[in-house]
Amino acid sequence: MTPAVFTLPGWQSSGPGHWQTLWEQQHGYQRVEQHDWMRPLRGDWLARLDEVLLGLPEGQQAVLAAHSLGCIQVAAWAAHSRLTARVRAALLVAPGDVERDDLRPLLPGWAPIVRQPLPFRSILLGSRDDPYCSEARARDMAQDWGAAYHDMGARGHLNAESGLADWPAAHALLEELKNKD
Incomplete structure (x- = not known):
């Protein structure tokens, strides 16, 4: 059975020009919608991912395509959920460093970042000049x-403002994760 692909946007969601939105439109991927994109509550976001995964047909797995705070969500969720076997892999793009002094007050409850190995394959795409997370972090x-790191060069936060459009190179990596046993 082909895995379902779910997009997990970050804080404030992903707008019309964002690669996640374009992938949803072009490939039929489903966004994991949140109750409040502006004041994200970690527990609510983790519970919502559980709900979405519980809705999968018996035997179907998911691949997660996360951006920014969505990456932090995946790590926190994987550390606590009993549904991790339902996830085949994750593409993690430009994680937001919620432990930074300037971001911590904007996103209360998200620090510390869970730093344990994910129980599924993952690739992390990072930028050398991301304003929300240093390359080193x-x-x-x-x-x-336990994610394979891919250096995307100096491309900002790897969002719509980065000029990526539907970002075929990243989609090829997602397809690789989706189809690899």
Whole structure:
């Protein structure tokens, strides 16, 4: 059975020009919608991912395509959920460093970042000049999570403002995760 693909946007969600939104439109992927994108509550976001995964047909797995706070969500969720076997793999893009002094007050309850290995395959795409996470911190997260790190160069936060459009190179990596046994 082909895995379902779910997008997990970060804080404030992903707008119309974001690669996640374009992938949803072009490939039929489903966004994990949250009750409040502006004041994200970690427990609510983790519970919502459980709900979505419980809705999968028997035997179907999911691949997660997470951006920014969505990456932090995946790590926290994987440490506590009993549903991790329902996830085949995760593409983690530009994790937001919620432990930074300037971000911690904007996203209360998200620090500390869970740093244990993920129980499924993962790739982390990082940028050398991400305003929300240094390259060194992104590499450290990838190592702690057991994710393969891919350097995307100096591309900002790897969002719509980065000019990625539907980002075929990242989608190819997602397809690789989706189809690899």
